[in-house]
Amino acid sequence: MKNKLLLRLIIVHMLALFVFKVGVSATAIGFFVFFFFVRALGLTVAYHRYFAHRAFKTTRFFQFILALWGGLCAQRGPLWWASKHRKHHRHCDLPGDPHSPHQLGLWGGHIGWALKAESMKTDEALVKDFKKYPELMIFNKYHDLFMLSFAALLYLSGELIAHYYPQSGTSGFQILIWVYIINTLVHVHLTFCVNSIGHVRGSRPFKDHQCEKGDKSGNIPWLAWLTAGEGWHHNHHTFPYSARIGIQWFELDLGYLTILLLEKMGLIWDVKLPLLHRRKAQQKAGTILT
Ligand SMILES: [Zn+2]
Numbered sequence: 001m002k003n004k005l006l007l008r009l010i011i012v013h014m015l016a017l018f019v020f021k022v023g024v025s026a027t028a029i030g031f032f033v034f035f036f037f038v039r040a041l042g043l044t045v046a047y048h049r050y051f052a053h054r055a056f057k058t059t060r061f062f063q064f065i066l067a068l069w070g071g072l073c074a075q076r077g078p079l080w081w082a083s084k085h086r087k088h089h090r091h092c093d094l095p096g097d098p099h100s101p102h103q104l105g106l107w108g109g110h111i112g113w114a115l116k117a118e119s120m121k122t123d124e125a126l127v128k129d130f131k132k133y134p135e136l137m138i139f140n141k142y143h144d145l146f147m148l149s150f151a152a153l154l155y156l157s158g159e160l161i162a163h164y165y166p167q168s169g170t171s172g173f174q175i176l177i178w179v180y181i182i183n184t185l186v187h188v189h190l191t192f193c194v195n196s197i198g199h200v201r202g203s204r205p206f207k208d209h210q211c212e213k214g215d216k217s218g219n220i221p222w223l224a225w226l227t228a229g230e231g232w233h234h235n236h237h238t239f240p241y242s243a244r245i246g247i248q249w250f251e252l253d254l255g256y257l258t259i260l261l262l263e264k265m266g267l268i269w270d271v272k273l274p275l276l277h278r279r280k281a282q283q284k285a286g287t288i289l290t
């Protein structure tokens, strides 16, 4: 097969079939659920809201922790992710958008774009603000090695549990299939769903305040619940700088709740909010009268 990326994608999907060989256990489900949340939050808080949008500030040390956290999701390095995403906002649903379903069709916007060799390059001109950090440049370049170490750690954890608690019915290979393969695929497709159906379906409560020219994004509740807030995609394209994506009180946004927790812990600060929430906070503090 000529397209190595397509071949790799097919192989990873086929590896998921090993689930019928390794079976399931409560331990494997526990690992799956734990990493489902850890990775959903890593993607939205670290890769998306911090590296792509700088929605809050932090120290250089915690910035690197954020890179590792988002890096766990197997969606390449932080600078690659941020550069592609910044390009998406810059050309939203217009020519130049790397994964708009309005330019490439639903399949092209979902997965087809990621199968092109040029899509794999980090556009460094779009992440100049992070280029001065060698630790980020190195991590971005050798992200595959990080993922291999993660795979080794998962395998080792499964083997250790099997050795000391044989009644758990798990194994290194079982944990590897459930987390490294299935969990990764679930997250990859959820992210792809935000890019594809998140730009053709869903409600558009702020359509009169459109911020990005070609934007056709929509809010899809089920997608938001599964992605720690990412599915409120129309809100996000209306207030792209904001750390808070769930705008209404009922729009569950686990990513923002995590950001609030990190802020309380003193790890991050200067958390950016949409204008309407900033007004409310100022009103509460009595700094504005209206
Ligand atoms: Zn989008």
Ligand SMILES: [Zn+2]
Residues within 6 Å of the ligand: 048, 052, 053, 085, 089, 236, 240
């Ligand atoms: Zn964004």
